[in-house]
Amino acid sequence: MAAKKEKEMPLITAKERHWLSDALIANPVLVQAIGLAPVVAVATSLRAALVIAVVAGVHLLLCEPLTSLLLRRLPAWLRVACYYVLGLALVVPLQYVLRRMDDPIVAAMDIFLPLLAINSLAAVRCERFAVLHNTPACLKDAAATAVGYGTVTVLVGVIREFLGHGSFLGRQVITFDVRGIWMPFGGFLVVGVLAAGLKLLLRTLSEHGIVVGAHKAMELAPEDREVRREKTRKLFEDAETRRQVLSAAGVLPPENPPEEAKTEPQAAEPPPEEPAHPKPIPAEAVAEAEGKKTAAALPPELRELEETEFGGLVAEAGYADAEPVSEGVAAAMEALEELEALDELEQEESK
């Protein structure tokens, strides 16, 4: 462990990792637990799983960019209805075609084929991501989520078909019949085992120093978290960087000294070499100087979000396609998020 502390820990942030890695790290089924119903109830064979994967993927690839372009201007309740209308527009023709072909899949999926139209996957991803990001980012997220969802669905379908029927794509391979696997509880079992396997894989990757994202800080051992925390704090030693980060995040820099300075014992007079704290610059002025829209220009629904967990994303995106102020500031902002995540984790563990 001492050798690991000395080893340079790669700080690969969310911006630097490949967009497709979200299919694994933020897998919608195994990590986020969304869109479970079709996977658990209906993915009892490879063919059914392929139908679910394709329908869910196409639905997502349509909804997210459309939400980013148009639908985010609508109120939330109307947006959700639009997702489901799009889903119906996909599923109803599909069901008609499959019925005309007299495909046994229709009978096997029963009510769950029409229910794919209201799969929670599209609604959740659109509300969590598409509303707050630009169209290229939404396309990447939709593709990653669709790949992740489809992969898990197909895997679950293959496993359940093999264990439940002893077949593959309808062809008998071995004489094996475990009826319980066809049932939803069997689906939950398979999904649970896959989720445990994914967690083990990600933990192994992080233990070997292959840190794949900001939220992977959760997987670090306590001693490694301290190393990461130190590196993150060093980014804030520079007062100028700190001011820019806090301004760009829409938080006015405090007039009083920051927390690190507050913990120092109060001296009679500050040491002469310590630089005077710069006069706080309003966030609006900084944003205007950088050509980004200000928080005041945000629509009401996004302004509400600004005060919540999405505030950082809203501020970072600047409600536009603007790039961050500088690479250092962008890295510092992500490091700030990571530091907060580490602190939250420590608080939870201390409870």
Place this chain on the structure above:
Amino acid sequence: MEEALPRWKKLLRDNREARRWNLVSLELTLPLLVVGYYYYGAAVPRLAVIAALAAMICEAVAGRLVLRRRTVDDWNAAVVGVWVACMLPAGSPPWLAVVGAAFAILVVKIPFGGTLSAPFIPAAAGFAFLTVCFPARVFAYVPSVLVDPVDYRSLASLLRGGQFVPHVRNISYVLLGQTVGPMGTGSLIVIAAVLLISFLLKGRRTAALASLSFLAAAALLAFAFPRIAGSRLDSVWMELCSGSLAFAAVFLLPDPATLPRRWFTRAGYGAMAGVLAMLLRYLGSYEESACFALLLANAAMPLLIRAKNEIAHLKVALAQKKQREGVA
């Protein structure tokens, strides 16, 4: 977290106490295995040992990998394996007992933290899994080597069909377990003796209260809604003696991890499980439903306790508000 545990759970956390509890459970199960051996031969202890060994191996491996500590010392895995085997037919293939025991340990017990943390009774879940996945094998009962039955169907399936076979009128056959059924759960007399011993043992008294309330609720429903064309009292004896109902009440229900803390809550928990078991017998798909009833009760009990606590907090808050208003 340690301070939040009730004293009896803290005591059981001590491995020595847990080991004692489980060894006593094994000792109380021995008479059933002896009776089973008397009726069905060497298949009974063989199946029980195989299931126990399989469960202990699964726990030893999974405990090291998942929980990162040694958990097999408390003998709980052996108890789970033996109990799963007791509920199976004497002619079951060994792999059936192994699969049931492995499921109970690997899926129901270890992922949730071990002996005192599993939210469901592992043996009940293991048997339920076997029932759903292999119903033909689980209910393929063999007749006793000693008694030549008039009917090769089990008592539970006879009750399900609303039939009343003449030889069953001799209640002693029923009480002694000389009807076709699971290999280790048929003798109500032995199970009643175990229940009585549990009342005498310190530390198991209130757990036995849950078993008693389970049996009382089941008997009440069997008396009120008989499934046979005979006297209501015969209905009570036959419902209690059929399948694994009494075994589930006396052995599975008092699981330390799932049993509520207070004695009246335990009684209510047992009664709820008894009612569920009978309802599933009347309306369910399988002739044996006690394990499913236990699992449902395990799922429902925390919700009921939470609702009860919420109501209690609300009452306290209202009382405090009234007090403040009165002072004001």
